[in-house]
Amino acid sequence: MSVLPAGVREPGLFENYDLGKFYDEMFSAPGVPRPHYAKIFRTLAATATGEFEERRQLADLSFLLQGITFTVYNDGRGTERLFPFDLIPRVIPHSEWDRIERGLTQRVVALNLFLKDVYGPQRILKDRRISRSLIYSCKHFRREMIGIEVPRGIYTHISGIDLVRDSKTGEFLVLEDNVRTPSGISYVLENRLVMTRTFPDAFQAYEVLPVNHYPAELAEILRSLSPRGEDNAQIVLLTPGIYNSAYFEHCFLAQQMGVELVEGRDLIVDGGIVYMKTIHGLQRVDVIYRRVDDEYLDPPAFEPSSLLGVPGLMGAYRAGNVALANAIGNGVADDKAIYSCVPTFIRYYLGEEPILQNVKTYGCSRPQDLAEVLDRLPELVVKSVGESRGYGMLIGPTASQERIREMRQRIKSDPRNYIAQPVIGLSRVPSYHASAGRMAGRHVDLRPYCLYNGDKVIIVPGGLTRVALQPDSLVVNSSQGGGSKDTWVLRGEN
Amino acid sequence: MLSRIADSLYWLARYIERAEETARILDVNYHMMLEQSYQSSRLRWDPLVAMAGEEQRFRQFYSEATSRTVFEFLAFRSDNPSSVLQCVSKARENARTIRDRISREMWEDINGLFHSVFRYNPQQEIAAGPHRFCETVRFGSHRFHGVAEATLPHDEGWQFLRIGWFLERAETTARLVDVQYQNLLEASEEMDGADSHLWMAVLKSVGAYEIYRRQYHSPIEPEKVAELLILHPQFPRSIRFSVTEVQSALREISGSLAGTYANEAERLSGKVLESLRYDKIEDIFDRGLRSHLSSLLKMCRAIGEDIARTYFDYVVVA
Numbered sequence: 001m002s003v004l005p006a007g008v009r010e011p012g013l014f015e016n017y018d019l020g021k022f023y024d025e026m027f028s029a030p031g032v033p034r035p036h037y038a039k040i041f042r043t044l045a046a047t048a049t050g051e052f053e054e055r056r057q058l059a060d061l062s063f064l065l066q067g068i069t070f071t072v073y074n075d076g077r078g079t080e081r082l083f084p085f086d087l088i089p090r091v092i093p094h095s096e097w098d099r100i101e102r103g104l105t106q107r108v109v110a111l112n113l114f115l116k117d118v119y120g121p122q123r124i125l126k127d128r129r130i131s132r133s134l135i136y137s138c139k140h141f142r143r144e145m146i147g148i149e150v151p152r153g154i155y156t157h158i159s160g161i162d163l164v165r166d167s168k169t170g171e172f173l174v175l176e177d178n179v180r181t182p183s184g185i186s187y188v189l190e191n192r193l194v195m196t197r198t199f200p201d202a203f204q205a206y207e208v209l210p211v212n213h214y215p216a217e218l219a220e221i222l223r224s225l226s227p228r229g230e231d232n233a234q235i236v237l238l239t240p241g242i243y244n245s246a247y248f249e250h251c252f253l254a255q256q257m258g259v260e261l262v263e264g265r266d267l268i269v270d271g272g273i274v275y276m277k278t279i280h281g282l283q284r285v286d287v288i289y290r291r292v293d294d295e296y297l298d299p300p301a302f303e304p305s306s307l308l309g310v311p312g313l314m315g316a317y318r319a320g321n322v323a324l325a326n327a328i329g330n331g332v333a334d335d336k337a338i339y340s341c342v343p344t345f346i347r348y349y350l351g352e353e354p355i356l357q358n359v360k361t362y363g364c365s366r367p368q369d370l371a372e373v374l375d376r377l378p379e380l381v382v383k384s385v386g387e388s389r390g391y392g393m394l395i396g397p398t399a400s401q402e403r404i405r406e407m408r409q410r411i412k413s414d415p416r417n418y419i420a421q422p423v424i425g426l427s428r429v430p431s432y433h434a435s436a437g438r439m440a441g442r443h444v445d446l447r448p449y450c451l452y453n454g455d456k457v458i459i460v461p462g463g464l465t466r467v468a469l470q471p472d473s474l475v476v477n478s479s480q481g482g483g484s485k486d487t488w489v490l491r492g493e494n
Numbered sequence: 495m496l497s498r499i500a501d502s503l504y505w506l507a508r509y510i511e512r513a514e515e516t517a518r519i520l521d522v523n524y525h526m527m528l529e530q531s532y533q534s535s536r537l538r539w540d541p542l543v544a545m546a547g548e549e550q551r552f553r554q555f556y557s558e559a560t561s562r563t564v565f566e567f568l569a570f571r572s573d574n575p576s577s578v579l580q581c582v583s584k585a586r587e588n589a590r591t592i593r594d595r596i597s598r599e600m601w602e603d604i605n606g607l608f609h610s611v612f613r614y615n616p617q618q619e620i621a622a623g624p625h626r627f628c629e630t631v632r633f634g635s636h637r638f639h640g641v642a643e644a645t646l647p648h649d650e651g652w653q654f655l656r657i658g659w660f661l662e663r664a665e666t667t668a669r670l671v672d673v674q675y676q677n678l679l680e681a682s683e684e685m686d687g688a689d690s691h692l693w694m695a696v697l698k699s700v701g702a703y704e705i706y707r708r709q710y711h712s713p714i715e716p717e718k719v720a721e722l723l724i725l726h727p728q729f730p731r732s733i734r735f736s737v738t739e740v741q742s743a744l745r746e747i748s749g750s751l752a753g754t755y756a757n758e759a760e761r762l763s764g765k766v767l768e769s770l771r772y773d774k775i776e777d778i779f780d781r782g783l784r785s786h787l788s789s790l791l792k793m794c795r796a797i798g799e800d801i802a803r804t805y806f807d808y809v810v811v812a
Contacts, residue, residue: 065606066605067593067602241591242591251593252594255598261592261594262496277498279495279497279747280495
């Protein structure tokens, strides 16, 4: 409790809060909370900065003691860092979530159908809806996968679809698809746990849909893939090891699903069967939830220098003796140059109109797009198609002349490798600005995690809200200094 | 159970135990030496370094073994792989590679210990003396035992933890008796007669002082100290007790019955136990304490090597 002289009011957490020119998730106008944020706003506005600070430190300590960290590599040896957590939740009313859920379901089913087609009959190429050269030039297109029948026809068991809300229209747009090995779900579950411990009172005022059934749902899908039947399924989670930035998540999921966490050196392939090395000899493995990238999975087949993989794994997979989730070759579907074709997939495979729109995207391989991109570079965001996690990106409006010049050269020398998008004014959520001791608007995105079991898409309500904690930053990736928030989908509207 | 996980559990336990033993020895000896009468004596600090088996490395960094240099070396130095900090760090590293297989409480406990020992400022602690630091480590290790006992299923993984703890403990006690016996015999010659305070310190460094009192009702005699630390059937830091635990854990894993063995590690532990159970301390002194201890140490190392050969690094014929 702070002691202030009589008549002096302690400055509230929302003192001088500036909405800026952006869509604010909490406020519709200065000082006017949206209906679904009204109760949180009232609670926070009545909270003294000191008490809020105390709760924040409690939350940070809890993350540190649990060792919920990720690893960054910019210092050359890998340092464990806390993933910054902001206590103000991102709240989504049910009707809005309902639309998002339908949009994601449609998109995930279409992406799976596309993968099944492109590694199978290739109807979409024969019908000339998409050019063969665009597909075959994708860095992550795997010719080895053509003609292989994957268990139950599922490629995208787990997808993370990145959404943003455009401040101009207030609409959610799809920014990017991640259908290889999307990470972050562990933060969704841990954030919720810490939040219920730190702000139990806030939960009592709302009906927040639960998220902690994710591991059970995922385990059930993995079990259904077992070539020896569900009852005998030996499931493992394959991790690159403790130096991987998502190692915490690999442990977390293995533990929550009750499956074995293995490294490449624990597995061995003999006679087309995958085994793991136990203290009582070799034991057969049926399903591998792999968090190792395609190119490192089977050293002789892909990247000979890889120490992370399992020699012979591709053969066992091809023979149908082991199931992999996600499938190999999914990278062709989340290539940034393919992204602009996803609405076409939805129309072509499902005969439906996309519910969630894409961000307008210029593919530099198209001559007219290339000219426009080179012309308008200072106002666009440029992304390298093969990269993810915010690496190799240029944000025109904030970039130096020199970086823009450099990017122009790189695009000219390899146009296929770049796409460009207008800068989206991402919506903001009030976030605690520690050095000022009050709230400030910070840009957010949203990554829901979608599970596909071949019949239906299961999405845990909400997902990971990533927040750019640097003032005015639009980059939310954890490797680039972003943090996260708990995401609440309400059972009703407020 | 994956071989790699069994391997990590075994080393996790060994490193925790090693950190605790080093902290105990450091704490007790440091405080004994503070008492005036011993400062002038021939008592030296190097035996503590010898117990850790790091004499050579120590000489690379320091010209003299003093309370400060030995404390710094054994507790904090990152270039001493046996320092307490390094042991705790390696224990945590092992726990981290298997954190999905140990209980969440175990992980949080070891992670918390790691953060708390690394928060100490070495220079400040060296000035303040080792007690505070050593207590943290000792309590940390005890808590870890308790948390593991109460939250980990007592399956094969638990048996590998037990093997790690008790094999490390058997070796440390053997080295402690060996080194201190030499050290104190030499010192007492110089001071004309054995000094019970020195032997008391040895007992205290393994938490055996009260047990000695109850057991023997007599002044502290070096032979009885050795008997307690080597042959006592129930004292949990005696060599006999520790090897009994190792043997029992090995049998739980393989399912061997009493009087039989399934691998070399079980055969050797049985052989060592036979002598520990049926020899008297006089027999051991007749044959020579030092040679007895050094053969014990050799056997313990062989047991460790065979466990690795049997369960961790076996050759797969594909």
